Amino acid sequence: MVTIQKKVRRIWRPVEWSLNFNIQGGSLQQQHDADNDLYYPDRNVTPTLIEPIFRVVDRDTGTSREATAELIDVTWKNSVNGGGRQGCVAPDYEVYVDGTETIRKGSVTVNRNVPYLTLVTLYFEAQWYDKARKRTMKIGGSLLLNSRAAASLLLFTKLDKPNGVVLDPFELETQPLLPIRPIFQLGNDKLKDISIVGGWWYKVEAGKEIPVNIAEQIEFEGYDAATYTLTVRKDFILDTLLRFKSALFPDKKIPPSPPANCNKNDIRLIRKFPEGVEFTTNLDDNSLISGSSTEVIGEAVATVAGRGVVPEPDKYWRCEWWTKPAAAGTDYTLASVGFGPVRLPVAVGTELDVEVRIKERGPQAALLEGGKTVMHDGKVVTARKEAI
Numbered sequence: 001m002v003t004i005q006k007k008v009r010r011i012w013r014p015v016e017w018s019l020n021f022n023i024q025g026g027s028l029q030q031q032h033d034a035d036n037d038l039y040y041p042d043r044n045v046t047p048t049l050i051e052p053i054f055r056v057v058d059r060d061t062g063t064s065r066e067a068t069a070e071l072i073d074v075t076w077k078n079s080v081n082g083g084g085r086q087g088c089v090a091p092d093y094e095v096y097v098d099g100t101e102t103i104r105k106g107s108v109t110v111n112r113n114v115p116y117l118t119l120v121t122l123y124f125e126a127q128w129y130d131k132a133r134k135r136t137m138k139i140g141g142s143l144l145l146n147s148r149a150a151a152s153l154l155l156f157t158k159l160d161k162p163n164g165v166v167l168d169p170f171e172l173e174t175q176p177l178l179p180i181r182p183i184f185q186l187g188n189d190k191l192k193d194i195s196i197v198g199g200w201w202y203k204v205e206a207g208k209e210i211p212v213n214i215a216e217q218i219e220f221e222g223y224d225a226a227t228y229t230l231t232v233r234k235d236f237i238l239d240t241l242l243r244f245k246s247a248l249f250p251d252k253k254i255p256p257s258p259p260a261n262c263n264k265n266d267i268r269l270i271r272k273f274p275e276g277v278e279f280t281t282n283l284d285d286n287s288l289i290s291g292s293s294t295e296v297i298g299e300a301v302a303t304v305a306g307r308g309v310v311p312e313p314d315k316y317w318r319c320e321w322w323t324k325p326a327a328a329g330t331d332y333t334l335a336s337v338g339f340g341p342v343r344l345p346v347a348v349g350t351e352l353d354v355e356v357r358i359k360e361r362g363p364q365a366a367l368l369e370g371g372k373t374v375m376h377d378g379k380v381v382t383a384r385k386e387a388i
Helices: none
Strands: 016-024 029-033 038-040 048-058 063-066 072-080 093-096 107-110 120-130 135-150 155-159 164-167 177-180 182-186 197-205 208-211 220-224 229-233 239-248 263-271 277-281 295-298 300-304 317-325 333-337 342-345 352-360 364-366 382-384
Touching: 016 120, 016 135, 016 263, 048 120, 048 135, 072 093, 107 120, 155 239, 155 263, 182 239, 229 239, 277 352, 295 352, 317 342, 333 342
Parallel strands: 029 135, 164 263
Antiparallel strands: 016 048, 029 038, 048 063, 048 107, 072 120, 093 107, 120 135, 155 182, 177 229, 197 208, 197 239, 220 229, 239 263, 277 300, 295 342, 317 333, 317 352, 364 382
16 A cells, blocks of 8 residues: 655735825925915924825735734834934824824824925834734835925815725715815915816826826716816725825916926725624534435625624625535535525535635726727716626
8 A cells, every 4th residue: 555645735825915194184295485484284283193004905815904903013214305214203203103092003293394495204114914824024115294385375275075085885875976175275264266276186096197087087977177176986986096286376377287396185085894794604514404405505694783784785795605525635616606595506415515705896897898998878888896
């Protein structure tokens, strides 16, 4: 008799991660009125809060989540005009290594104003332990703080929505649109004559600014040029960063593109289910069927904490039923799709292993055939992305 022993080792695909920063209490770029030695916004009055947002996507485990709270060894350092890096310490900075109830772990507040012609680079560093692969990853990012010269009339722009907006898929049918309107101020006074302001909207993809064009980009419902209000179709968004640029033109001569020293306001839109989503099935590890049965009925249920059972869960997730005979050397095969009830074939005299895989359905997108957008009556045909 010959005995052959082998060891099978799982091969993991690299985990995908992203690091973004949520800016509150101002912006990374200040305006400096040299005549009056004023900064706007003034960080001595309103510090700028910078929150890291760390997300991981694990294709092998089928998970995508924010993991900012899992970061370890968090540090912030700064460099002035390209000089050596030094730790961010009081009174110019306050680092929230462990976070608070209202501030994310690893955040920093900037309490200092940056003089004109001075560049301050902030460096964020941390580590994250990947439990599945049993290895530690280094996470890092940087931001630039600076000031630009401005006349005594300082234009301050903010958006009427927060820097980060979470889009709940359960609410998109009843609340399909999101209008985003800029608000302009000169000092502390709201600007009434917007005709002296130039405004430009962009999508930011891979660091590249793409001008918004509602005639070609189906994720936008409309645009009001008089108020610079952009209306977004929320069910077409997965994770989108929008940027609004603005500048003051007292002579009302608005150029076709923004000047280099314009205001910049970013807003990030993220499609995300609320916390507390759970999935259960009518099958457990000891489910029994009659010895003569040739099928088993499977059904899955989705619930949300505080909301109960989700009606029509197939609108939000793809539920796959994978089965295989309970014997060595067999592989799982796709037996059925849907939350059920579904019928799963069982060979007489055998036992069956059942695996349920839940995949989140994506947002609406343009329907493509042969790499080309499908059109009907002059309009783009859309369909929901199968799964993400």
